Amino acid sequence: MAYKEKYPSELLSDAVDAIGSLPGVGRRSALRLALHLLRQPQENVHHFTESINRLRDEVRYCRECRMIADGDICSLCADHSRDHSAICVVESVRDVMSIENTGQYHGVYHVLGGIISPIAGIGPSDLSISELVRRVEALEQPENAEVIFALSGDVEGESTAFYIYRKIAHTGVRVSSLARGLGFGDDLEYADQLTLGRSIVNRQEFKP
């Protein structure tokens, strides 16, 4: 790279390469961040890198739901005030945090760690699907429990939900998925056809 040779120091060039490898961080921003870190007290920079290393090295995943946890079990699964008969199936840790932020859900989760995607080479065995099936099979009263699919609304999300559904249907557990339709405050004029169409088909009882 001719551009690389313009850096005044190999150390700076290496740091810019490393920071620039983060998603959404271009080389200009990476240089700005590297020079920022260079101006910080040494202990601050060490604290910065240490907290990233510790996250990567020491983080654990809940043995129940595969959520990020500090111990053997996550704080959500350990919380006995939550409804353990409702299991919300999500793709990632971030989805759990998004749903938790709504404050509207009081059950537990199951983090798949991805979505079935033949194009990306991700099959069922790469995800925590068998753990979910075992979890559902271990429910004491599956007919009084519920599995909620909170997966993306595209083909991959729907195939993943359908794949899991076939694996757990025999237990008699109730299965639902997120409501889809127009967003609150959305304008009909600007809604996409698919969403608007499904909103009409799946119309809900009017409760004034």
Add this chain to the structure above:
Amino acid sequence: MAYKEKYPSELLSDAVDAIGSLPGVGRRSALRLALHLLRQPQENVHHFTESINRLRDEVRYCRECRMIADGDICSLCADHSRDHSAICVVESVRDVMSIENTGQYHGVYHVLGGIISPIAGIGPSDLSISELVRRVEALEQPENAEVIFALSGDVEGESTAFYIYRKIAHTGVRVSSLARGLGFGDDLEYADQLTLGRSIVNRQEFKP
């Protein structure tokens, strides 16, 4: 912080705090980056943090010009094909890189490490001004040498240039500063009054 409690792990929360302390990185981006790093192979994350630690711990500053360097002297000062009788005075390492990227300058630099700013509590002794004065005094033929101020055009930049000028004027060195005026391709209609006014006062001979 109530918000902090919503993180599923202390380790994640600490890493988000650290990454979010970078300028221009909000907490949402910090979370996205932390979860990205968590998905990377451990050795990649260690390489990432190691290159930042090495930058901070091992970087050196050129004994001549205070530019970032891997050794005792930077590659620019060590380059004998450059004109060592022209010293371009800049605020930061980044300014050197910007000027180098133009390919139009072949002299050497002097990095002040900041600008005199009574409001920010930065005085002349916080900058490498005395080193610059010694460098100019050590020139063999100061009357054939030149100091070029490439500082910002605001009050602080101009005060800093004036302060340095008074310290080096006795050597007889030639002193210049960057040309200021309309940018190439700028439209008169949209130019600010100060720039346009100075462009008229400092008009240049027309050389077709």
